[in-house]
Amino acid sequence: MELKTTREGTNLIVDMEGRVDGTNAMDFQSALEGAIQQSDQGVIMDMGQLQYISSAGLRVILLVAKSLQKQNAKLLGCALSESVREIFAISGFDKIVPVHDSRADALKALED
Amino acid sequence: MSESESESYKILVVDDEPDVEPLMLQRMRRHIRSGRYSFVFAQNGIEALEVLNNDAEIDMVVSDINMPRMDGLTLLSQISELNPDLRAVIVSAYGDMKNIRTAMNRGAFDFVTKPLDFDDLQVTIERTLENMKAWKEALSSRDKLVSLQRELDVASQMQQSILPTQFPRGDGFETFGSMEPARNVGGDFFDVVLLDDGQIGLAIADVSGKGVPAALFMMSSRTLLKGSAIGLTEPGKVLREVNNLLAEDNESAMFVTVLYAVYDPATGHLSYANGGHNLPVIFHGDGSCIVLPYTEGLALAVLAGMEFDTGEVTLAPGDTLVLYTDGVTEAMDAENVEFGMERLQAVFASGAPESAEAANEAVFAAVREFVAGAPQSDDITCLTLRRIGA
Structure with a gap:
């Protein structure tokens, strides 16, 4: 798994690549939590290059979504591959983390 | 299960019917003789609590529901306050789902129905004891710093149980x-x-x-x-x-x-x-x-x-x-x-x-x-x- 983070104003964009599963979920958690700042309004996970995420990875997303909620910030996903989209749909996580087709759509959703 | 076969467990059986005691001792005699189980008996919830208060070595309770003085459901809620590590199995009338549900909600680990099938009861007792053992290990490893491998072993025992x-x-x-x-x-x-x-x-x-x-x-x-x-x-x-x-x-x-x-x-x-x-x-x-x-x-x-x-x-x-x-x-x-x-x-x-x-x-x-x-x-x-x- 690779994470790259960039900022656009008060939004954090996280590019996810590879696989997130039980073996690296802890690393994923610390990298994500380390990158988020108190002032962030929105966090967008770009999953265009993410091949797979297991329930251990989804749990990290849930933890982050909960803590972002406390600072009134939003967590979004975008550009999900077919298989990751399916994982989100089956687990119902698309109800916790709104997913958008593209990064531009996600940024637009944060503006509204 | 082989590693635990040498251990012995003390089981409290609570039932107001007098023929339960001789029947239990007779049907479980093989496990009593091998030293794996020993039994103590009580006729109602009050007696059961007295036994539990005086004997810290009891590992699990098998209890009837309908009994005079204190019934099995009340006993269950008392047990969880007395000792959360104790495991209880409830004996109920067949189809008495309302009481079984209450028992499960009050922390019973499992239930068996009357008329008692002793083979089934024995399987249930073994599962309950196995779970209790895994639970105790899980709690102690949660409180102690243990190696990741040890923690995973404990978790997998719990899962199996x-x-x-x-x-x-x-x-x-x-x-x-x-x-x-x-x-x-x-x-x-x-x-x-x-x-x-x-x-x-x-x-x-x-x-x-x-x-x-x-x-x-x-x-x-x-x-x-x-x-x-x-x-x-x-x-x-x-x-x-x-x-x-x-x-x-x-x-x-x-x-x-x-x-x-x-x-x-x-x-x-x-x-x-x-x-x-x-x-x-x-x-x-x-x-x-x-x-x-x-x-x-x-x-x-x-x-x-x-x-x-x-x-x-x-x-x-x-x-x-x-x-x-x-x-x-x-x-x-x-x-x-x-x-x-x-x-x-x-x-x-x-x-x-x-x-x-x-x-x-x-x-x-x-x-x-x-x-x-x-x-x-x-x-x-x-x-x-x-x-x-x-």
Whole structure:
């Protein structure tokens, strides 16, 4: 798994690549939590290059979504591959983390 | 279980019927003679509490429900205050689901019904003792700093101790389940529960996370699911209740995907609800199959107040229902190709399975052949129900 983070104003964009599963979920958690700042309004996970995420990875997303909620910030996903989209749909996580087709759509959703 | 065979356990039996004591001593004599069990007896809840207060060595309680002075349900709530490590098994009248549900909600580990089947009771006692042992180890390793490997060993003992070891079968139906645990990560479990009116509750679940915290979470999921399943008939309502209970106090953000179904052997009718789990497949007698239609529902413990739809289908004679976890469909070969839904649906293309057990084995065999020795990264679990018939 690779994470790259960039900022656009008060939004954090996280590019996810590879696989997130039980073996690296802890690393994923610390990298994500380390990158988020108190002032962030929105966090967008770009999953265009993410091949797979297991329930251990989804749990990290849930933890982050909960803590972002406390600072009134939003967590979004975008550009999900077919298989990751399916994982989100089956687990119902698309109800916790709104997913958008593209990064531009996600940024637009944060503006509204 | 071999390592624990030399240990001995003290069991308190609480029943107001005088013939229970001689009968128990007679039917359990082999286990008493080998030193594995010793028994003490009490005739009601008050007496039982006196015994428990004076004897710290008692490991578990087997209690009747209806007794004078203090009944079994009151005793249960007292026991959990007295010593949360004590395990209790409730003996109830057959079909007395209301009391069984109350007992499960008050922390009973399991129940057996009257008239007592002593073989069944002995299996239940063994499972309960095994679970108690795993639970104690889990608690002590949670409090101590233990190595990750040690923690994973404890967690896997806990996981094994909640799986059923006997599978209900009856007029026109049979069930079978098994799990192949992954070495490191995994949190699958399943359960088969006998419900009111001869109906069967089937649950398969996958807990996120690993280690002792996940194992303790799995334990509460299993108990709440069983308690709710016994009291409520509609699967969507069962998941709604369990979800609310689990979400109540869940700082660690663990969650569990669950597929819960109720089968009526008399009619072949199956109702089900899905909390974010993989959708089961029904294989027909001619080898064709359908995936159960999607019903709305989120993984449990994520958000309180969620609703879960109930879907309905009817199994025809010869149909086999296969419930599974993502360890099946996401099993990977050396090239990181997943086993996938299509391969699962093709398992019985050349002919329907002859039994629930055969169906189960066929799924495992197909996965094993596909991965061809590539390392297993998640638990692989499969629970099957077959409607026997023409």
